[in-house]
Amino acid sequence: MNPEDNGRLLTEALTRIADRADPVHDPAGLAERALRRAGGRRRVRTAAALTAVAAATAPLLLLGGGETVRPAPPAATAAPDTAAADERRLVNACMHHGPPTGGMGGPHLLPKKGRPSDFRVLVSTEAGAETVAAVGSPGGFVLCAVQNELSTEPPYFLPWPGDISRGLSSFPGKLRVDSTAFLTRVGENGRGTSYDGLHHLVTGRFKPDVARIEVVWNRDRRADAVLRDGHFLARIGSRYAKTDDIDVMVRPQDRIRSITAFDAAGKVLQTWKAPGKGLRDFDSNTCRRPGAPALCSG
Amino acid sequence: MNQEARESFTAFVAARSGSLIRTAYVLTGDQHAAEELLQNALAKTAARWRSVRDSPEAYVRKAMYHDQVSRWRRRGREYATGSPPEGVHHDADVDLRVSLERALFALPPRKRAVIVLRYFEDLPEAEIASIMGCSVGTVRSQAHKALARLRELAPDLAVHLEMS
DSSP: OOHHHHHHHHHHHHHHHHHTSOOOSOHHHHHHHHHHHTTSSOOOOTTHHHHHHSOSSOOOEEOTTSOEEOOOOOOSOOOHHHHHHHHHHHHHHHTTTSOOBOOTTSOOBOGGGOOGGGOEEEEEEEETTEEEEEEEOSSEEEEEEEETTEESSOOBOEEOOSOOTTOTTOSSSSEEEEEEEEEEOOOOTTOGGGGGEEEEEEEEEEOTTOOEEEEEEGGGOEEEOEEETTEEEEEEEEEOBOOSSTTOOBOOOOOEEEEEEEOTTSOEEEEEEOSTTOBOOBOGGGGGSTTOOGGGOO | OOHHHHHHHHHHHHHHHHHHHHHHHHHHSSHHHHHHHHHHHHHHHHHTHHHHTTSHHHHHHHHHHHHHHHHHHHHTSOOOOSOOOOSOOOOHHHHHHHHHHHHHHHSOHHHHHHHIIIIISOOOHHHHHHHHTSOHHHHHHHHHHHHHHHHHHOGGGTTTSOOO
């Protein structure tokens, strides 16, 4: 069989697959939603307003070479109405203006898990022009990286791990890890390398006497978490490893080694240490698999 | 975005959404995932409408391919999203088609993207290279490797998928 026959065989197969697609029944609505998300009317302000609603503790980054990076101090506090409206826009962007979704390969839309109005910003932090956030509901939360109301991730729903029957703050100890994840950085379309850009983040909960949380990654990278209303979030920049074979997907080797909670006087309240080489990916969806990690309980 | 731009964008979506949802479905194998992929790509296109309105369809496709490849890579594993119709097949040609569709869904992300761009979109190699951010030589290499991989995934197709 010659190459032209290859082409015909593949074209026919791909066309059959495409024929199973449902057509777009409301193109005007599709365009309107795209325009809305493109910020045709309003944009999320990632500077003053969101900084004002973020935690009082600004993240402190200590890079491997001893370089210290401090983000700019928070701008003047925005008016409450403006801050609330900006938070609502962030939630809507995170949730893609709809219900959350299941993981790839599983059920897609999960309307029973709530609408955007059921979610609120738990904690967020700035990363350049992006906002990395955890938005939550009583049942679970969604992680996202957002810029100009565009979110890089589908709103994957992550149920709260552990026992929450007595409330989200009923976990044992001073802090609790809820998830670690890689999120795609927003980047720019058409720039291939930008799609390698990632955030590696950890989110969790803490008790009222905790004043500071430090996260330590492999290669001795450290970051102070942003704290807000019992929820914390810490992140570092990450990316896929480059290889000569573009088809080799070398996942980032960023791993969280430990998380330490301090009180206001600087005393260590608790240090959580990750098992083995460290924690790379974790969320409650892994708790359904055999050999669920210890983070699934408690 | 002014009113004229909004109208031109809306007209573009009305004219091309039928074709674009098919491409999104070939990439994802799932209707909801396809709709979300297309929605995201259109939002990115709308945000840059002034600079891309001369060739918006290429921009939308580029955004969809990059978005989907990025998601595949980030999840760190392959999964067959969508499946060919199930059933007991006694027709050899039907069995062959089912095998090929399964094999296509199982391809790694970049190989699958090259196959879709080349054989479904029927794009020239230079344009494929531009979309994927690589050289024409890499596109040819990836297409060659994709065919080899399809032969591995579906041995009964080996005699039908000769190496070019």
